[in-house]
Amino acid sequence: MRFAVLGSGSRGNATLIECDGTRVLLDCGFPLRELEQRLAAVDVHPSELSAVVVTHEHGDHVAGVPRLAARYGLEVWASPGTWKAACKGAAKRAGADTLPRLRLFPSHARRLRIGALALRPIPVPHDAREPCQFVFEGDGRRFGVLTDAGTVTPRMCDALRECDALMLEANHDPELLRLGPYPPSLQRRVGGAFGHLSNAQAAVLLDRVLHPGLRRVLLSHLSQQNNRPDLALAAVRAVCSDLEPGVADQDQGSGWIDV
Template sequence: MLGFASLGSGSRGNATLVADADTCVLVDCGFSLAETRRRLARLGREPSDLAGILVTHEHADHVRGVARLADHYGIPVWLTRGTAAAIRWPRGVTLCEVGAGRPFTLGSLRVEPVAVPHDAREPVQYAISSGARRVGVLTDLGAVTPAVVAHFRHCDGLFLEANHDPRLLATGPYPPALRRRVGGAFGHLSNGQAVGLLKRIELGRIRWLVLGHLSEKNNCRTRLEAAVAPLLAGRVPWAVACQERGVPWQWIDY
């Protein structure tokens, strides 16, 4: 079996668990140490269960808690050279360099880092496999590239960004420069872009889809549902990961 769960998702913090029967990893950690422990416990895990932390990029909502968690529990951290250089690390933390297009093994999991267009130093997202099963964690990208489609096309489970509704973004409280950043090619996926990706992948294979990294100011469940329901209704079970509660474990069995 292979499964995933979210500790919470949104601009105030992101962290996603991916595990099979033998190995459990955390993708990003945007929460404080105490908050991370509390949220892990809610999902039946503790920090000592983590074989590693996979970091996607250096934005605070993804790395706020990584250094302390790694340092406190001696958990190795996997990340690109560019991301590592953008963060201040305590001495003693084990950093393992990854690169887009260079898959590696972490315990019983196979991890593929995939380059994404986002306004960070060297951002990647991850496709993670156990045996024949494959889960994708795909947030923080401004555009769907051919490489993204190629790597996330055959997933059994997918955690996908649906950050904003373009009309809410255009009329919302963000200043023009931030609006351009979020909506730009190196920003975040809109609801419509998320649907665009879903149309390009093997949707029939997906057993569980979670939409996450929703903007609290520029998106809402009603708009998101209106955008995705025509494609997903009756075909794919899906849920929304919220900032406070994330989403519980979902297991894809053999």
């Protein structure tokens, strides 16, 4: 199994997970042309995707999904709450209500199967309708993705405990958030229990799930206003000095990383 982050941050998220010919795109917050370019950078054509899986209805994760799915006839997997929110109200996305191949799954489902990949949804505390993150299993390996969560929960720790590779949110440094450009209401939302994980919370989460088999840690969803890669890396290195964590960039992505 291997994965490639095509971009991560509040201006758009997409991550590709590949195992034995199955290619799942997790979220698509980019316009169609930009997604095509980001896929081309890792030598994948959109027609080679097996499915698109959506974590929640926020624009940085779902904005590009309807057009991508319609253009290439792709299956879209999402929780019922996520897709309801994407079709109605403030988070409504054009084309979301006419997808030809929509696959709904409960966020508390035990396991989903897409080709060679098994997916375990992890319900997370985030200010969305029915958000979840995932552990991907295939080829005897396990890759955990956890972004967009306001709190570290026992359930997410249990789910992420035996992964070979992890992609974890390290969204903000609380002091930079406090001093930064966000108005107080947005600061409270980002730093709140249904917002985003701080660098210190990412370190707590990593500390709780560390085990000798963990080989890769990639930090993601860093705020460009309220964080810096060196601060995020320093927080996490304090709990895993022997792993060399990386950072998924908003613009460059990560390239392929073996799980």
